[in-house]
Amino acid sequence: MxxxxxxxxxxxxxxxxxxxxxxxxxxxxxxxxxxxxxxxxxxxxxxxxxxxxxxxxxxxxxxxxxxxxxxxxxxxxxxxxxxxxxxxxxxxxxxxxxxxxxxxxxxxxxxxxxxxxxxxxxxxxxxxxxxxxxxxxxxxxxxxxxxxxxxxxxxxxxxxxxxxxxxxxxxxxxxxxxxxxxxxxxxxxxxxxxxxxxxxxxxxxxxxxxxxxxxxxxxxxxxxxxxxxxxxxxxxxxxxxxxxxxxxxxxxxxxxxxxxxxLFFHRLVDRGVGVWVLDRRTGAVRHVVGAEEQPRYGSLSPDGTKLVYAAEDSGRSVVKVRDLSGGPPRLLPLGEAAFPTWSPDGRSIAYLARHPARPRWEIATYDLAGGESRVWTRGIAWLKGMHGPLDFSPDGTRIVFKSDTEPFEADLCALDVRTGEVLKLTEDPWWDEAPSWTPDGSGVVFMSTRGGDWTWGFYRLDIGTGEITTLAGPDYVERNNPRLLPDGTLLCSLVASGAEELHEQRPDGLARVLSGAGPSVRYPVPSRDGSLVVFTRTFRTVEYWLAExxxxxxxxxxxxxGDRPDRTDSPQPPWSMGPVRSPVDTRRR
The missing domain is CATH 2.120.10.30 (TolB, C-terminal domain)
Structure with a gap:
């Protein structure tokens, strides 16, 4: 050397x-x-x-x-x-x-x-x-x-x-x-x-x-x-x-x-500035969570009366439940948790959990009535890098999620909450993420780089046959987090005019930006009947710093x-961080 x-x-x-x-x-x-x-x-x-x-x-x-x-x-x-x-x-x-x-x-x-x-x-x-x-x-x-x-x-x-x-x-x-x-x-x-x-x-x-x-x-x-x-x-x-x-x-x-x-470097600043609920029938938009909570991801209860969401608290992610009729939110006793989603019967939520002594994120569920949590993926060594949206199947028996496999590669997996078995739904050298079930439970909609050249598209996986069909793209248009509604509409966020906005693509091929939702839309999650959509708005910028x-x-x-080359100590970082995964910004095309 x-x-x-x-x-x-x-x-x-x-x-x-x-x-x-x-x-x-x-x-x-x-x-x-x-x-x-x-x-x-x-x-x-x-x-x-x-x-x-x-x-x-x-x-x-x-x-x-x-x-x-x-x-x-x-x-x-x-x-x-x-x-x-x-x-x-x-x-x-x-x-x-x-x-x-x-x-x-x-x-x-x-x-x-x-x-x-x-x-x-x-x-x-x-x-x-x-x-x-x-x-x-x-x-x-x-x-x-x-x-x-x-x-x-x-x-x-x-x-x-x-x-x-x-x-x-x-x-x-x-x-x-x-x-x-x-x-x-x-x-x-x-x-x-x-x-x-x-x-x-x-x-x-x-x-x-x-x-x-x-x-x-x-x-x-x-x-x-x-x-x-x-x-x-x-x-x-x-x-x-x-x-x-x-x-x-x-x-x-x-x-x-x-x-x-x-030494010059750049800093990515990305934080939630509020959660809104859009009524697709009337176009009305309601503000339900303020910027002071730095919210990230929300999901509506099946009856549409409550919101479960992740928010920042002292540098870590926590989960809260808020009654949409009013009143303060309730902090759930989950420790560090992210990406909560309601079960179809409204009795429990699925979420990502992380124990302080085990930095890896795990798939967990929480019984709202009994107050009991269960971690499902602990000890399954091949699962890693699971940080991302989850979704319950319409019958409540399976949870779909993504897991990293190799650098810049990820597969879709499904957890059966009846048996605890985890199965791979995809297994190939692409980056598959943001999965959600089709309304009838026969397939999974997701985003993937399988178009090649790090272009992203939306795809549908048929659970019965394993066939994958293209729903949108792949191209250099920035689309994120697809959701298929009961009427066949494909909902997502899309970068239009330089800002990420809420977008619909109807079965007849017509598409529109739902301008009433505003700019900087992230993580649109529909209600089960597709009439309501909860989404987060974010503040995102790049800061340029100089260490002088x-x-x-x-x-x-x-x-x-060179003055003290014998020093070999390396203190552990005191900040809270997310999962070990590829340092690629998956919103960048």
């Missing part, structure tokens, strides 16, 4: 300026994946400010945004060349993801890679002559290097796998990359001379590494049990590193300034610069 971390400047410790975290700006239309310029004067990020997902630049001194790229397709994952004269970015403007270049002085763009498979996550070599990227169909990807002036890419990895993103070491002789070949996320040093890679992290989900040019450390996103934190670790194996920020945030995509003194003077004595990572 010693030869791979050569070329660094001598470790420097800031004695004057103090460490501080500064929020630079936020963008409700942002997609994250920002990168700060080497001189720290500006950053580039993806945004839907003009409709399409394009590159935008933010000038830190003047607090001004200006648009870079234009046109259809997604422009994402931009990275600056060492001299800031050019950016490499990922774009789907040519039909699928490829690496493109943006010239800073005149805004000229050109396509760099031209394979018939997806290529993404470009990163410049220290001398600006090469660009590394990941390419290939999912599960069969290589890390590649291509000349920045154009040419034939050459694979760096000997065998394909679940390749992620890379960062160069300062001497340019090796890449520091993340991949999901271990079944989670891990970061390795990958020499460019053909030598075998060396794994340097063994966390839960470690991804998006960024190597400092001034110190032998790598920053990356780490997810223990859901939310990501910015983690910094030495490259020579001394010490396990630590988090830059220890609070309940979702921080991702670290990026160093050239002097190695400042990270080697100052008061910085949480100061000793990683």
């Amino acid at each position: 010693e030869e791979h971390v050569s070329g660094y400047l001598p470790p420097m410790r800031s004695r004057g300026p103090e460490f501080r975290l500064r929020r630079l700006t936020h963008d409700p239309a942002g997609a994250g994946d920002g990168a700060i310029s080497p001189d720290g004067a500006r950053f580039v990020a993806s945004s839907r400010r003009a409709g399409s997902l394009n590159l935008w630049f933010y000038e830190i001194a003047t607090d001004q945004w200006h648009q870079g790229t234009r046109g259809a397709g997604d422009d994402i994952e931009a990275q600056w060349s060492p001299d800031s004269s050019c950016l490499a970015f990922t774009s789907s403007r040519g039909g699928h993801k490829a690496v493109w270049l943006y010239r800073s002085r005149d805004g000229r763009i050109s396509q760099l890679t031209h394979a018939d498979h997806e290529e993404e996550y470009p990163q410049w070599s220290p001398d600006g002559t090469q660009i590394a990227f990941a390419g290939g169909p999912w599960g069969q990807r290589h890390f590649y290097v291509v000349p920045a002036k154009g040419g034939r890419p050459r694979p760096v990895t000997a065998t394909p796998g679940r390749a992620g993103a890379c960062s160069y070491l300062p001497d340019g002789r090796a890449l520091v990359c993340h991949s999901y070949d271990t079944g989670a996320g891990a970061i390795s040093v990958l020499p460019l001379n053909g030598s075998a890679p060396t794994q340097i992290t063994d966390g839960a989900w470690d991804y998006k590494p960024a190597v400092s040019r001034a110190h032998p450390v790598v920053a990356f996103s780490r997810s223990f049990e859901g939310r990501s934190v910015i983690w910094v670790q030495r490259l020579d194996g001394t010490g396990t590193g630590r988090a830059l920020v220890t609070e309940a945030a979702d921080d991702r995509w670290p990026n160093w300034t050239a002097d190695g003194q400042n 003077n990270v080697w100052a004595p008061d910085s949480p990572i100061a000793d990683l610069a």
